[in-house]
Amino acid sequence: xxxxxxxxxxxxxxxxxxxxxxxxxxxxxxxxxxxxxxxxxxxxxxxxxxxxxxxxxxxxxxxxxxxxxxxxxxxxxxxxxxxxxxxxxxxxxxxxxxxxxxxxxxxxxxxxxxxxxxxxxxxxxxxxxxxxxxxxxxxxxxxxxxxxxxxxxxxxxxxxxxxxxxxxxx
Numbered sequence: 806x807x808x809x810x811x812x813x814x815x816x817x818x819x820x821x822x823x824x825x826x827x828x829x830x831x832x833x834x835x836x837x838x839x840x841x842x843x844x845x846x847x848x849x850x851x852x853x854x855x856x857x858x859x860x861x862x863x864x865x866x867x868x869x870x871x872x873x874x875x876x877x878x879x880x881x882x883x884x885x886x887x888x889x890x891x892x893x894x895x896x897x898x899x900x901x902x903x904x905x906x907x908x909x910x911x912x913x914x915x916x917x918x919x920x921x922x923x924x925x926x927x928x929x930x931x932x933x934x935x936x937x938x939x940x941x942x943x944x945x946x947x948x949x950x951x952x953x954x955x956x957x958x959x960x961x962x963x964x965x966x967x968x969x970x971x972x973x974x975x
Contacts, residue, residue, distance in 0.1 A: 846930040846949050847923040849956040853878070853908055854934060857916045866906055866914035880950045880959040886972040902971040910963030913939055923949075930956070 857866045869875050869887075876884045887903060894901040906914045916936040923932045930949040935942065946962040961968040 844954050844956075845923075846925060846932060846951070846956045847921055849949070850921050850923070850932055850934065850947065854916070854919055854921065854936070857909060857914050857936075858919060859915050859917050867908060869907070878958055880952070880957040883957075883959055883969065886969070890972060903968070907961050907968050908945070909936070909938060910943065910945055910961070910965065911938065916943075918942075929959075 853867055867874070867878065869878070872884075872888055875887050879887060890903070891901045905911050908914075909916060916938045918935075918937040920935040921932060922934075923930050928951040930951070932947040932949060934945045934947065936945075937943070943964070947958055948960040948962075949956045950959045951957075958968075
């Protein structure tokens with residue numbers, strides 16, 4: 806009888822531990838969708854650039870058509886510049902300053918051979934992102950700012966210039 810109770814107790818404890826591990830691994834009872842992401846600057850960028858990788862689905866990239874998306878990826882100051890410029894261009898019937906995908910610096914967004922290196926400097930970070938696009942090796946430098954637990958991009962530098970530079974010219 807005692808061994809039956811111990812065995813039942815051990816099974817109950819094992820089941821509880823498995824449940825606890827599953828909940829911890831997936832961020833709660835909601836499963837993988839409720840999982841909280843790694844708060845590092847590198848994981849923030851990895852999440853962005855993986856959407857551009859050839860061989861990981863459609864490689865469709867990040868859409869910035871929604872103001873909430875712009876605010877999600879960019880620092881408040883840069884997001885305001887981008888959104889105001891877009892609204893002004895729409896009102897004038899003109900092209901906005903940003904006519905390319907800011908994450909890759911060109912219209913074509915499919916990439917391969919992704920390498921991300923990040924140097925954290927307190928609440929700021931500088932990332933070097935290397936990838937191949939259209940057969941050519943590209944380097945993009947991103948400046949990031951930590952706001953609370955989240956990272957936001959405060960500037961992007963491509964071979965041809967910088968994201969903030971586009972708005973200084975206007």
